[in-house]
Amino acid sequence: MTVFDPTDISAFPPLKSALTNGVTTYYADIAPPPNKTVKGTILFVHGFPEFWFEWRHQLVHFSLLGYRCIAPNTRGYNGNEPKAAQSDRVTRLAHFSYGKAAADLDALLEHLGIPSCIVVGHDWGSLLVQRFVSKYPARVQRLVLLTIPYIPPPTEYVPLEIQAQAVPMLRYQLYFNTDKSEREINARPEDFVNIFFRPGGDAGGIAASVLASIGPEDGNGIFELFPEMTPSTLMTEKEKKAYVDFYKSIGGMNGPLQWYRMGEASFDEFKDAAMVISVDTLFVGAQYDPFSSGPFLEPIKAFFPNLTMKEVKSAGHWVAHERPAEVNEAIESWLATEPKKGSL
Structure with missing residues (x-):
């Protein structure tokens, strides 16, 4: 493998494709250099509003260490799937759910x-790999969760509106659950990238107060809250363009936004799933990520008999972009240890 600049999307080999449960899934497949002994495979699973390119720094780093690195676009991000308005319940329930996305990975x-293989997930990808390991445990050798801690499968369905009342920080998900959000983002993808991808600690970044301020009932979307936003320093202009070009290539945000509409369809798939995740697991939090705080983290210890927890300082939710070296080191050093084995 030739070493190249991971911030240049054109430097990566062309994506490959596979038919997965009726969906053509596109994925990056980065092999180790010919002179390296292959240590194994790492499957990287992105979140919203990312795509395989979220893992650019990890794909280069871990392939050079001897791992085959696979990074697919998850269901909703492949541009060949049905579009479903928020009101189109039939199509949504038929095509979009965590179980179907997990089956795609399988x-x-x-x-x-x-x-x-080793499985790594961030944001919605973290939730997806949690569900993946519960449904396909034999597929997962070791598990890495970035910024989003374990969320056990609910035993009763709770609509998003009720969840947002209990946890105001989730009000932004109500906005993303509307057709308005899709129209607005499609019309201004460059502004969306600058607004949404902010460094940790940035006043305009993802903070609990900001997330709680976004909601459809009072007309607040991200563009109303941030009518004037300085360019984000989280990514280079070349990287931002890669994201904007990607959104346009898949026909806009309809597919990605389905991840905020999957709760109902997913409930029946996992309501009887095992709560405990016994595979050796690493959680990598970020200092400025509201989801990586104590109230969210402490409860997960009851579900993982073999858990290691690390925190990346001075970083926010987009930790793989903001502190790639620290993320790589956290995962690499953990992989160098013997897997934990035990039981609660």
């Missing part, structure tokens, strides 16, 4: 002939 590994 089908992709089957297509690649990979029995099991």
Whole structure:
């Protein structure tokens, strides 16, 4: 493998594709250099509003260490899937759910002939790999969760509106659950990237107070809250363009926004799933991420008999962009240790 600039999307090899449960899934597949002994495979699973390119720094770093690195676009991000308005319940329930997205990962590994691997997830990808390991435990050798801690499968369905009342920080999800958000972001993708991807500690970044201020019932979307926003320093202009070009290539934000509309369809799939995750797990939090705070973290210890927790200082939710070296070191040093084995 030739070493290249990971911030240049054109430097990566062309994406490959596989048919996974009726969806053509596109994925990056980065092999180690020919002179390296292959240590195994790492499957990287992105969140919202990312795509495989979220993992650019990790793909280069870990492939050079000897890992085959796979980074797919998850369901909703492949541009060949049905579009569903928020009111189109039939299409949404038929096509979009965590269980179906988890089955896509299973089908992709089957297509690649990979029995099991290390699995890494961030944001919605963290929730997805949590559900993936509960449904396909034999596929996961070790598990890494970035910024979003474990959320056990609910035993009763709670609509998003009720969740947002209990946890005001989730009000932004009500906005993303509307067709208005799709129209607004599609019309201003460059502004969306500058507003949404902010460094940790930035007053305009993802903070609990900001998330709680975004909501459809009072007309507040991200563009109303931030009518004038300085360019984000989280990514280079070249990287931002890669994101804008990607959104346009898949026909806009309809697919990505489905992740905020999957709760109902996903409930029945996992309501009886095992709560405890026994696989050796690393949680990597970020100092300025509101989801990485104590109230969210402490409860997860009851569900992981083999858990290691690390925090990246001076970083926010987009930790893989903001502190790639620290994220890489946290995962690399953990992989160098023997997997924990035990039981609660």
